[in-house]
Amino acid sequence: MKVALVHDWLTGMRGGEKCLEVLCEIYPEAPIYTLVYRKGAVSPLINSHEIRTSFIQNLPRGIKHYRWYLPLFPAAIERFDLRGYDLIISTSHCVAKGVIVHPESRHLCYCHTPIRYIWGSYEEYFGGPRSSSMSGRMMTLLSPWMRVWDVISSRRVDHFVANSHAVAERIRRYYDRTASVVHPWVDTDAFQIGSEPGPDAPYLILTALVPYKKTELAITAATRLGRKVVVVGEGPERRRLERLAGSDVRFLGWLETGELRTHYRNCRALLFPGEEDFGIVPLEAMACGRPVIAYGRGGALETVVDGTTGIFFNEPTPESLSEAILKLESMEWDSEKIRERALAFSRQRYRDQMETEIEKVLRNR
Numbered sequence: 001m002k003v004a005l006v007h008d009w010l011t012g013m014r015g016g017e018k019c020l021e022v023l024c025e026i027y028p029e030a031p032i033y034t035l036v037y038r039k040g041a042v043s044p045l046i047n048s049h050e051i052r053t054s055f056i057q058n059l060p061r062g063i064k065h066y067r068w069y070l071p072l073f074p075a076a077i078e079r080f081d082l083r084g085y086d087l088i089i090s091t092s093h094c095v096a097k098g099v100i101v102h103p104e105s106r107h108l109c110y111c112h113t114p115i116r117y118i119w120g121s122y123e124e125y126f127g128g129p130r131s132s133s134m135s136g137r138m139m140t141l142l143s144p145w146m147r148v149w150d151v152i153s154s155r156r157v158d159h160f161v162a163n164s165h166a167v168a169e170r171i172r173r174y175y176d177r178t179a180s181v182v183h184p185w186v187d188t189d190a191f192q193i194g195s196e197p198g199p200d201a202p203y204l205i206l207t208a209l210v211p212y213k214k215t216e217l218a219i220t221a222a223t224r225l226g227r228k229v230v231v232v233g234e235g236p237e238r239r240r241l242e243r244l245a246g247s248d249v250r251f252l253g254w255l256e257t258g259e260l261r262t263h264y265r266n267c268r269a270l271l272f273p274g275e276e277d278f279g280i281v282p283l284e285a286m287a288c289g290r291p292v293i294a295y296g297r298g299g300a301l302e303t304v305v306d307g308t309t310g311i312f313f314n315e316p317t318p319e320s321l322s323e324a325i326l327k328l329e330s331m332e333w334d335s336e337k338i339r340e341r342a343l344a345f346s347r348q349r350y351r352d353q354m355e356t357e358i359e360k361v362l363r364n365r
Contacts, residue, residue, distance in 0.1 A: 003030040004082055006090040006099050009066060010037040010046065015280040016112055019163075019184050020091050021045050022351050023110075026358075027089075033080045033099070035073060036066045054079065071142055074098055074149050087362065090157075093277075098153030108361045109157040110182070110354070113167050113277040114174045118146045120212075151175060159361040161354070164278040164299040180357055183302065184278055185350035188343055190257055191287035193335050194265030202228035202250075203325070204267035204290075206260070206281050207274070209235030214273040214295070214316060219245050221321035222271065229271075230263055264288040269310070269328055272300060273321060279303060282310070287342035289335030293324045303345070307331075309338045 005027065007020050024030070024045050031050040036057045039047075054076035056062045056069050069076075073095045082088055085105050090096040093112035101107045117139065151174065160179035162168035168179040203222050207213045215231065219241060222229045229249045231241070242251055255263070264270070270285035270292045278299035282292040286309050294300035296312035304310040311331075313324035 001086045002084060003027045003087045003089065004033060004085045005030045005049075006033045006077075006080070006088060006092075006096045008092060008094040008096045009035045010042050010051065011063070011066070012038075013042050015184050015278070016091060016093060017042055017046065018187075018280075019110060019112075019350070022185070022347060022354065023089055023091070024049055026351065026355065030089075033082070035076055035095075036063050038063050052080070071138075074146075074153070087358070089358070095153070097157055098149070099156065101156050101158075106158050106361050106364075107156060108159045108161065108358060110161045110163065111167060111171060111179065112163050114170050115146065115150055116212075118143045118150065119170070119174055158364070159357065161357050164302050166298045166302070167277050180360075182350065182353040182357060183345055184280060185347045186280055186283035186287055186342055186345045188287045188339075188346060191261055191264060191284045191342075193289035193339055194262075196335065197266050197268055199268075199329075200228070201266055201268040202230045202248075203269055203271050203293075204230050204232070204263055204285070205271050205273075206232040206263075206284075209233050209237040209241060211237060212274060214275075215241055216244060217316060217318055217321060218271040218273040219249055221318040221325065223249065224318060225322055225325060227268075227325065230267065232260065232263060260284075261288065264290055269293055269325075271321070272304075273316070276300060283342045283345050286310075286338045289339045291328060291333050291338060293321065293328055303341070305341055309341045 005023055021043055031052055033052050035054045037051050037053050056066055056076050077095045077098045078100050080099055082099055083102050088101055088105050088107045091110045094115055097109040154175040160171055160177050162171055162179040162181050163184055165181055168181050171177050171179045205215055205218050207215055209215055223246045231251045232255055234253050264285050265288050267290055269290060272282050272292055272294040275295055275298040282303050285292055292304050292310035294304050294312055296314050306312050311324045311328045313320040
């Protein structure tokens with residue numbers, strides 16, 4: 001059976017790429033079609049596959065600044081010639097699901113989310129009103145057209161698998177399609193319980209520093225209570241957040257897994273203030289036995305168990321998050337029980353469930 005894998009872009013090794021890695025393991029001979037590929041940015045397993053890029057790769061600064069070419073993404077993904085494949089598996093949070101599929105092929109899409117910046121609020125993802133920047137004005141013009149293309153291209157998928165029930169609901173709302181749910185996996189071997197941190201331990205924030213992650217909310221809440229905070233991550237918001245933060249807030253940028261593991265183990269709790277599609281970070285913290293304070297919407301509802309592995313706050317305000325911090329500090333937490341929850345999201349479980357979904361789509365040929 002000839003299989004092709006399709007992924008939006010290969011420029012880093014985050015949750016989406018870890019899911020792709022398992023598909024590479026299942027289909028070691030499958031080529032990967034992607035808009036752009038940065039050598040050395042992904043795991044050796046992904047690098048070992050034949051990687052076929054789009055014309056975006058060869059445009060000026062296309063590898064580093066591929067987002068400049070967003071209007072060209074649909075044309076780029078549709079130009080891939082996928083004739084002759086029995087099975088196409090796309091892992092998509094942007095346009096990968098929009099590949100042209102020929103009648104002899106079956107197409108399964110593992111969807112991390114419908115395109116956030118055309119279906120959600122522009123201000124949440126880019127910050128500031130649309131009219132304040134060239135990118136904002138461009139998105140005002142592009143969004144209606146991109147939505148039409150996104151809906152039309154969703155019909156090229158034979159079977160959707162969502163990474164969470166929250167995403168499955170978006171697929172139903174935007175595409176009028178049903179989706180199975182297979183949660184991503186967390187590396188519970190890499191993240192283990194350490195010694196119990198003391199009451200003076202800092203709170204941890206690990207995220208891309210972009211507006212919709214709501215990092216400012218978490219920093220404000222913790223600072224008002226006089227709590228120490230460690231922020232791991234990079235992004236366009238970093239300088240502004242550093243100006244807002246007090247002396248008890250440290251910004252460390254991105255860290256390697258070993259350093260990151262140390263900060264998970266040594267934190268009092270993880271602060272997870274944004275609404276996410278799923279969220280691997282809370283599971284990594286839980287694998288280290290640390291509780292999570294999360295906004296009670298989106299994918300966190302499918303990983304964090306309120307009162308057992310963490311606390312939810314219900315309003316996206318510093319006051320609501322501050323209350324949750326105080327509540328967490330008044331409770332006793334069992335590191336082993338917290339880790340037990342993370343163990344349910346193993347790599348083998350993800351692989352087994354994906355193979356079941358693949359069998360479904362092949363049976364319905």
